[in-house]
Every structure is written in structure tokens, then in C-alpha cells.
């Protein structure tokens with residue numbers, strides 16, 4: 128499977144690109160700057176000890192990838208989506224990882240959107256034929272990015288197309304020990320994005336960095 132990351136040059140893109148590449152997926156990281164994408168891909172390959180990540184301009188990533196992850200800041204996501212709209216194919220699966228948290232001088236603020244969640248806000252600017260799936264919202268990027276950490280947790284997957292959710296869950300199953308959990312419609316992102324806020328608050332209280340979730344009983 129060929130996975131693309133729009134804004135794959137940030138910490139979240141890094142973590143996902145490293146995990147998926149280490150699991151054998153073909154990984155394309157995108158940037159607004161093709162030069163930056165190539166440079167950062169070389170950094171990821173150095174960590175992996177293999178030439179498994181390629182860097183391209185964002186639109187070229189969207190053209191080539193089977194599944195496209197949007198790994199950009201939540202407040203930049205609408206702009207980033209608009210910049211790839213003419214390249215996205217009908218039926219293509221987009222994965223939104225955004226969490227509407229702003230960190231201003233040490234204060235955490237959860238940003239409310241009239242659509243209910245950052246995922247639904249992004250969906251509102253996408254054509255209906257493009258399937259948006261939310262995933263990886265509640266898993267810390269630095270946990271993903273440290274290949275020495277065993278992923279002993281779940282990742283909640285939501286979206287209005289069950290076919291698209293299945294496709295993303297199949298890709299997630301490539302990553303050893305990480306379990307995808309089907310969280311149903313995209314509106315579940317309202318809960319999941321707030322779970323991330325909880326994880327951040329728990330990290331602060333316990334002076335940790337890696338709070339993550341495991342659902343028992345299913």
C-alpha cells in the first residue's frame with residue numbers, strides 16, 4: 128500500500144511515516160516545498176536505515192498515494208485541503224489526524240468549531256466523493272516517532288464510509304501491536320479530539336509525555 132502524508136515534514140508526519148515505513152509500506156512525504164520534502168525524507172531514511180521514504184511536493188503525493196494523511200496543524204488544514212483539492216481523486220481516502228488544541232504560553236485551549244469537530248470542519252470543504260477518515264488523533268506523535276516504544280495501545284478510527292474506515296484500519300494493522308478500533312461515524316471525532324485534550328492534561332498532571340488509550344472489553 129502506498130501512503131502519502133501532506134505536511135509529512137512535521138513531528139506527526141515523522142512518527143506516522145517512520146512507523147508505516149518500518150512496517151513495509153511505501154511512504155511518500157509531502158511538503159509545500161519539494162526541496163524540504165526530499166531533505167526530510169533523507170532524514171527519515173537515515174533513522175530507518177533504508178531508502179523507504181520518498182519526498183515530494185504535496186500534490187504529487189496526493190496523485191500517487193492510495194491513502195493520503197493530512198498531517199498539518201488544525202488551523203492550517205482548510206488551506207492545506209484547498210491546495211490539494213484539484214488533485215484529489217473521487218473515492219480517494221483522506222485521513223485527518225488534526226486535533227483542535229492551541230498551546231499559547233503554556234495554556235491549553237480546546238478550539239470549538241460549529242461543525243462539532245476539526246474532522247467535520249475539514250469534511251465540510253471536501254467534495255462528497257472524497258472519503259474522510261479520522262485516525263491517530265489521540266496517540267502522541269513522539270510515541271509514534273520513537274521506534275523503540277512498543278505501541279501497546281489502540282487507535283480510534285472514525286468516518287462516514289465503512290469501506291474507507293476498513294481501508295485505513297487494514298493499513299494500521301500493518302504496524303505491529305497497534306490495534307485499530309472502529310469508532311463509527313465521523314461525528315465520533317467530537318469525542319476523540321477531546322480524548323486528546325484529556326491525554327494532554329493527564330501528561331501534565333503525571334509529568335509524562337506518552338499517555339495513550341487502550342479500550343478494554345472489545
Ligand SMILES: NC(=O)c1ccc[n+]([C@@H]2O[C@H](COP(=O)([O-])OP(=O)(O)OC[C@H]3O[C@@H](n4cnc5c(N)ncnc54)[C@H](OP(=O)(O)O)[C@@H]3O)[C@@H](O)[C@H]2O)c1
Pocket residue numbers: 133134135136137138139140157158159160163164197198199200201203204206207210224225226227228263264265266267268269
Ligand atoms: N503532536 C502530537 O502529539 C499529535 C498527536 C495527534 C495528532 N496531532 C496532529 O497532527 C497534526 C500535525 O502536527 P505537527 O505537530 O506535526 O504540526 P507541524 O509540525 O506544526 O506542521 C506539520 C507540517 O504542516 C505543514 N503545513 C503548515 N502549514 C501549512 C499550510 N498552510 N498548508 C500546507 N501545509 C502546511 C508544514 O509542512 P511544510 O512546511 O513542509 O509544507 C509542517 O511541517 C496537527 O493537526 C496535530 O493536531 C499531533
